[in-house]
Amino acid sequence: MRPFLAMVTAVLVAATVAVAPTASAADSTVGGPGAGDPYFPRHGNGGYDVRHYRINAAYDAPRARLKGTTRIRAVAFKRLTRFNLDLLLDASSVRVDGRKARLTQRGRELVVTPARAIRKGARFVVTVRYAGRPASVREKGVTPFLTTKSGAVAVGQPQVAPWWFASNDHPSDKATFDIRLRAPRGQQALSVGRLASHRAVAGGNQWRWVMRKPMATYLAFAAWGRFRIDRGKVNGVRYLYAYDKAMSPALRRRAIRSLRATPQVTAFLSRHLGPYPYADLGGVVTSAPLEFALETQARPVYDSTFFRRASSLDARRNTSVVAHEIAHQWFGNSVSLRRWRDIWLNEGLATYMEWMWDESRGLDDVETVFDSWYSVKGAWFWRLPIGKPGRNHIFDYEVYVRGAMTAHALRGEIGDAAFFSLLRRWVSERKDGHGTTAQFVALAEKVSGQQLDTLFDAWLYSGKRPAL
Numbered sequence: 174m175r176p177f178l179a180m181v182t183a184v185l186v187a188a189t190v191a192v193a194p195t196a197s198a199a200d201s202t203v204g205g206p207g208a209g210d211p212y213f214p215r216h217g218n219g220g221y222d223v224r225h226y227r228i229n230a231a232y233d234a235p236r237a238r239l240k241g242t243t244r245i246r247a248v249a250f251k252r253l254t255r256f257n258l259d260l261l262l263d264a265s266s267v268r269v270d271g272r273k274a275r276l277t278q279r280g281r282e283l284v285v286t287p288a289r290a291i292r293k294g295a296r297f298v299v300t301v302r303y304a305g306r307p308a309s310v311r312e313k314g315v316t317p318f319l320t321t322k323s324g325a326v327a328v329g330q331p332q333v334a335p336w337w338f339a340s341n342d343h344p345s346d347k348a349t350f351d352i353r354l355r356a357p358r359g360q361q362a363l364s365v366g367r368l369a370s371h372r373a374v375a376g377g378n379q380w381r382w383v384m385r386k387p388m389a390t391y392l393a394f395a396a397w398g399r400f401r402i403d404r405g406k407v408n409g410v411r412y413l414y415a416y417d418k419a420m421s422p423a424l425r426r427r428a429i430r431s432l433r434a435t436p437q438v439t440a441f442l443s444r445h446l447g448p449y450p451y452a453d454l455g456g457v458v459t460s461a462p463l464e465f466a467l468e469t470q471a472r473p474v475y476d477s478t479f480f481r482r483a484s485s486l487d488a489r490r491n492t493s494v495v496a497h498e499i500a501h502q503w504f505g506n507s508v509s510l511r512r513w514r515d516i517w518l519n520e521g522l523a524t525y526m527e528w529m530w531d532e533s534r535g536l537d538d539v540e541t542v543f544d545s546w547y548s549v550k551g552a553w554f555w556r557l558p559i560g561k562p563g564r565n566h567i568f569d570y571e572v573y574v575r576g577a578m579t580a581h582a583l584r585g586e587i588g589d590a591a592f593f594s595l596l597r598r599w600v601s602e603r604k605d606g607h608g609t610t611a612q613f614v615a616l617a618e619k620v621s622g623q624q625l626d627t628l629f630d631a632w633l634y635s636g637k638r639p640a641l
């Protein structure tokens with residue numbers, strides 16, 4: 174994610190509740206309402222691992238109503254007499270392995286009691302039918318489901334899934350996706366990955382999107398509305414860009430020019446990080462007032478305001494956000510967080526690659542950017558321990574800037590060869606998986622042969638301006 178203002182998204186992530194352990198969570202055959210992330214105790218669930226989602230969703234813009242079915246293939250970690258899913262819309266029925274199951278809903282927790290207990294290690298299929306008005310469903314006053322002039326867009330971090338599909342909503346549980354979105358005739362329905370088909374169905378068109386690589390739930394988006402679509406192939410990789418038709422022609426031209434840099438950005442990043450992790454490239458520019466861009470898998474979503482700069486010097490900065498979101502395809506998407514506390518691994522490394530892209534375009538070089546931030550002496554800038562920022566601060570500016578500075582300090586300490594070898598090994602050894610800060614530090618020490626605790630402690634946890 175790349176916000177305009179860190180403050181804006183801090184409001185979004187404040188939408189959490191502290192949870193007291195319940196008696197039922199201790200029951201060994203009950204799945205439990207969380208994935209064990211102390212920052213977001215209700216995000217995700219316990220007792221099973223999702224392998225695949227098949228989502229069918231139709232959005233009726235005039236009534237602002239979404240109707241959907243999510244079919245989940247999962248594996249039980251233990252015997253389950255009851256388990257939870259995350260969903261904020263109203264579920265009308267749940268089936269487990271074809272049998273009707275009992276359901277109750279409270280907040281984002283959908284509690285499912287199957288007719289028969291699920292055996293430990295068993296594969297099982299859950300089908301949930303639901304409907305609701307997602308733009309009106311708010312947690313602490315916030316919804317990541319925004320209506321636009323012609324439709325709506327569901328995009329957000331750390332959570333968006335409960336507003337449009339039933340899931341195990343935490344990045345520790347990644348899965349493949351098959352997403353079928355219905356749109357009225359004359360409109361488009363967009364999502365992540367490969368456009369597998371679009372065909373006429375009763376009352377409109379169905380757009381089917383397939384993501385064959387494991388993906389965290391927050392990296393799936395849905396957008397309905399009127400878009401201009403550009404698609405084709407470059408260097409053997411398919412691309413699909415979409416531009417909201419509500420944008421002014423001048424803004425749209427600049428957005429098109431910026432997104433068309435995506436293959437060039439990807440080639441630049443691949444030279445430093447190794448192969449791009451996905452089979453598709455793309456981007457969606459929305460007119461919805463997101464005030465951020467998000468690295469949704471293989472197809473980031475951008476607020477159109479990122480492309481407002483018109484002068485030729487400034488216009489080079491219109492691709493900075495593209496570099497940031499494409500860098501996340503390695504850092505965050507292919508290698509995902511297990512706990513939101515480690516967010517600097519996503520945002521710091523994506524911001525650092527953004528700085529490197531800017532440097533390659535003749536803008537400020539990385540050293541100058543680092544020096545100008547390092548010259549900030551005010552305690553306010555150094556106070557946040559970015560390695561454990563607290564749940565209300567995961568998208569604060571310091572996590573981005575000082576995360577990137579941490580990468581640059583590390584590069585200075587271990588040298589270019591070890592630094593880029595570390596990044597390449599990190600993304601290749603953990604491809605389609607997860608990584609923690611401790612694992613990153615361990616690999617940095619292994620690759621460099623240096624003891625780096627002092628450096629990482631100073632940059633991530635001290636809350637003070639590190640000595641150079």
Ligand SMILES: [Zn+2]
Binds near residue numbers: 497520523
């Ligand atoms: Zn980001």
